[in-house]
Amino acid sequence: MSSSKAIKSFLPFVIIGVVAALTITIGAMLYRAKRVAAVTMSKEQTVAAQATGSVHVRGSVDAPVTLEEFGDFQCPPCGRLAEPLQQIEKDYGSRLRVIFRNFPFTTHEHAHEAAYAAEAAGLQGRFWEMHDLLYREQAAWAKSKEVQTLFEAYSGMIHLDVERFKKDMASERVKEKVESDRKRGEALGVKNTPTIFINNESVPPTSLNPTALRAAIDAALREKKGS
Amino acid sequence: MKNKRATSASAAAIPRSQIVVYCLVALISLAGLADATYLTAQAFSGETMVCGGSPDCFKVLGSPYAHLGSVPLALVGAIAYFIVFSFAILAAFGYAKMRRFLLITVWSMFAVTLWLLYTQAFILHAFCRYCLFSAAMVFLLAGLIVASRSP
Numbered sequence: 001m002s003s004s005k006a007i008k009s010f011l012p013f014v015i016i017g018v019v020a021a022l023t024i025t026i027g028a029m030l031y032r033a034k035r036v037a038a039v040t041m042s043k044e045q046t047v048a049a050q051a052t053g054s055v056h057v058r059g060s061v062d063a064p065v066t067l068e069e070f071g072d073f074q075c076p077p078c079g080r081l082a083e084p085l086q087q088i089e090k091d092y093g094s095r096l097r098v099i100f101r102n103f104p105f106t107t108h109e110h111a112h113e114a115a116y117a118a119e120a121a122g123l124q125g126r127f128w129e130m131h132d133l134l135y136r137e138q139a140a141w142a143k144s145k146e147v148q149t150l151f152e153a154y155s156g157m158i159h160l161d162v163e164r165f166k167k168d169m170a171s172e173r174v175k176e177k178v179e180s181d182r183k184r185g186e187a188l189g190v191k192n193t194p195t196i197f198i199n200n201e202s203v204p205p206t207s208l209n210p211t212a213l214r215a216a217i218d219a220a221l222r223e224k225k226g227s
Numbered sequence: 228m229k230n231k232r233a234t235s236a237s238a239a240a241i242p243r244s245q246i247v248v249y250c251l252v253a254l255i256s257l258a259g260l261a262d263a264t265y266l267t268a269q270a271f272s273g274e275t276m277v278c279g280g281s282p283d284c285f286k287v288l289g290s291p292y293a294h295l296g297s298v299p300l301a302l303v304g305a306i307a308y309f310i311v312f313s314f315a316i317l318a319a320f321g322y323a324k325m326r327r328f329l330l331i332t333v334w335s336m337f338a339v340t341l342w343l344l345y346t347q348a349f350i351l352h353a354f355c356r357y358c359l360f361s362a363a364m365v366f367l368l369a370g371l372i373v374a375s376r377s378p
Contacts, residue, residue, distance in 0.1 A: 008320070011320065012316045012319075012320040012322070015316050016312070019260075019309070020309065023264055023305070026264060027267060027268050027305075030268035030269075031268040031272050149286070153286050153289050
């Protein structure tokens with residue numbers, strides 16, 4: 001009888017304790033799951049990106065291999081390749097640097113606006129955060145009728161000055177930057193996106209998959225070591 | 228001995244209908260806790276909310292109103308729901324004092340919810356569905372508290 005009373009007096013605290021433990025565990029699991037997908041950029045990468053000014057570079061300045069991508073934020077294959085590319089960047093670390101250049105197509109309704117959004121974020125030192133975000137959320141904004149509102153909201157999420165971002169997005173400076181990337185691509189013979197160059201060698205469209213890209217990077221690394 | 232009597236006396240003093248109400252309060256606060264925990268994890272991870280492609284989630288959760296300094300409001304909400312859950316469980320088990328604390332907490336949450344709804348409707352002109360779900364939970368909690376006190 002007394003033991004049942006003791007259980008009864010402890011039970012509410014046990015229930016509360018179990019709920020607290022479950023909440024913290026589930027919260028931590030959610031955080032971990034989301035953190036993997038969220039934008040992360042190391043200090044070294046940020047410094048490298050800032051040091052190069054108008055060209056958007058991620059990775060070590062002294063990396064033996066340079067991967068240059070011409071991409072359109074609304075192009076589905078570019079979106080699909082974005083995450084594997086980030087993984088490749090992580091895996092190769094200081095041996096690889098990545099350059100991104102805008103190559104938006106007019107056939108993609110919001111591709112130019114997305115490129116302007118990335119460049120406008122770049123003016124506040126957060127090009128890569130916006131780059132990763134645009135690719136990650138491509139399915140959401142590509143179909144949206146309120147794409148400008150979405151981009152402004154994205155800018156808030158990556159802690160940009162939203163008013164400045166809005167002005168920059170509409171500025172000639174940003175449009176000229178996108179246009180200059182495009183001209184560089186045309187000069188190199190870019191016709192599709194994504195087009196990738198590894199140490200200035202074009203990667204064939206059939207090799208635009210993680211395995212083939214890793215093989216191409218390894219080959220470039222071997223070539224650098226050999227020379 | 229005295230303590231034992233006080234506990235059993237207070238437990239006996241609660242009508243069965245009130246125990247049911249406190250259990251319902253605990254269940255609803257769990258739903259609110261799940262919602263707020265999800266939003267807290269999202270806020271700390273920096274991940275964005277898709278909300279089915281609607282920009283409203285971004286507008287609300289990315290706004291300065293979604294934070295108290297550097298603390299996400301969702302975390303404050305999660306703590307509040309947990310407190311409500313704890314008070315409701317204790318009240319259901321006969322801890323009479325907890326009823327008053329429960330009342331104070333739920334009405335405070337109700338007041339904050341009204342302010343947040345006003346902010347969404349008239350300042351941000353956007354509604355976040357996770358926030359609306361939380362508001363609905365708080366309204367339900369307030370309704371149950373009112374119902375439990377009526378004769």
